[in-house]
Amino acid sequence: MSLPKRIIRVGSPYEGGKFKLELFLPDDYPMVAPKVRFLTKIYHPNIDRLGRICLDVLKANWSPALQVRTILLSIQALLSSPNPDDPLANEVAEDWKNDEQNAIKTAKQWTETYAV
């Protein structure tokens, strides 16, 4: 089962963007975490070129009591607070650390270009 979802986030470089996500629920769900992936291109230190997301609740900290809603909320939270110290996309993370203003600008540009 896979269902595209749209999230609109306010108050960050991704503000106003409409990001498409793919949500895959494996057979063992909810005992194992769903697989979530960004389909829209995004400039974010914890999301790589293929849209894979580095998020604890999707991996080790998954619990069957979490729901799709909570997962999406966690992803929204990740968008508003990027964590370049635990990166998945190394180049983006480096950019973020060296020149945060510039990185945020790029992220904004990407949002305007792709997430419309």
Added chain:
Amino acid sequence: MSDYEFEYETEDEYSNLESEADSLDDLDSEDEIGDVLRADSVHYSFKNKQTAGGLCTHRMRYKPVEADEIEAQLKARVANVDTILQLGADDCTVLLLKYGWNDQKLLEDYTTQEPESLRRECGLGPESRVRARLVRESEPQFLCQICCSDGPLYTFQLSWCDHRYCVDCYVRYIRGGQSALVKCPDTSCALYVRPGELEQLSTFEEQRVRQQEEHENQLRKQSVSGPLTSEEIMAKYQKPLVDSSDEELDEDQESDESAEDALFNFHERHIKQQRLEKQNQRNKILLRRYWYTVVVQYTKKHFKTFKNCPAIDCECFIEYLGFDSDVITSVEEYVAHKYIPIVQCSNGHRFCYACLSEDHAPATCTVVQTWIKTCADETETSHWITANTKDCPKCSSPIEKNGGCNHMTCGECHYQFCWICLGDWSRHKNNYVCTSFNDEESKKEREKQETSRVSLKRYLFYFDLFEIHRVSLKKDTEFLAKLEHRVQEIQQRAKVSWIEAHFYRESIDILLRCRITLMWSYALMFYFKSSAEKGFLERTQSNLSNHVEALSKLFEITPTEKVIKEKEAFLTKSNALKSCHEKCIEKFMESLVLGRISFTSELK
């Protein structure tokens, strides 16, 4: 039945007692005694404290243990900590798991830190008590947050939080956990599931499964008598979806067994059966599974002290108990001194404690590794090279003949020579005949060729010997697989008791062990530089080989009646082999440990 008479241990009589007891199917009472004896017995990696030549063997002490015994050990440690902390076994188990069984650190932290915060950090509730009735039937408006099923449902929760989930989900959740420490499914809750709490869930689940089975049985009976209602038809068609996999498995096993029943090794089958039974139990009863996970986690963490038997399907462990020597303190040191720590698990599998491969005495771990690598690299290639190539007389690079013409030009050094006599081609121009054997030039060339291939030949020589014994070993093992059947036959035909026919099994056991020793001794020889000591070892080796063949010949006796008549011969031959084997191992050990023998450069 699990013990061999010739194992290196002190409690020989006890193990015999035990095997007799088992054979008489007098399991209950005798087994208990056996267990007590086994619990106290310390085994040694070598039989004697000193070799005949006076070399101290610095034996490694160990104890073959099973998961249940380790579980008991761990529970005793929990109880021990509990006597000091007075928190109850449940809390102490979680604390110890959290502290990786480091009780000293735990006690220190518990006395120096604020108990309240320590408890919170370790995922424990405000009180140690386990509440009763954690499994309850819910009110109708309850909704399980995991599977979204509506009430009324049976729910489970931990004592000190109110995160209730339906029993099905909780059970699946706990089964899915890899670690023994399982948290409450709610992400904001830090509490761990404690064994006492788990017990309630486990008991409930067990009862429910039993009830379900009974119910299904009844349904089945009803469906046999009288016409089916639509519900029964539904049940009938839905049920196999759940059960079919199990049933198929059962059927498979049965057909396998019937086909192999007579042939399959009784001993191995027994081990497998036990393992399956235990696994079944574990999967059925949640609490057992919990403790098994605790044990496995513990042994993995303490891998220096506990080693899992590497044999397939064997779940036994070996507990390391140190050395009976002041000089050697660790396994690494032991191996560095060229000793070989061979241990035997409760199921009779012998293996090396240091490298976890099968018994490989007298070869050291390094030799074994190098040998296996060499075999993998060289065997195929070198066989082909010897069969299809000759070396260039000038630069010694191997050359494959690619056409009919005997005028060869080396691709490396462009030397021109004759394929037949290996002599310089320039001599062949004036009607020179190279096919006469006594020609001086060609003789020289042939000799040169031989020396250049000598190392390859040396390798192939030892490899062949190794391989011959490996094949014999395989055949003998196959024979052993049929042995139980044969022993029964001997027993029935000759009308003797199981004990009296036991010599047959023991003889083959010692034969197998000696074949393994011989096999590895050839691999070892390959790496020895030739010296007087090597010649001496070779004689020991061939002596052992003679004894092996002598005993092996006895197994060709086929009419069962004759076998029992030859019992004396079996006993004398296997006893001779046994002492010869011991001596052989000791001699190799002396040469290796005392450095009387030097290795070739092939052993890096």
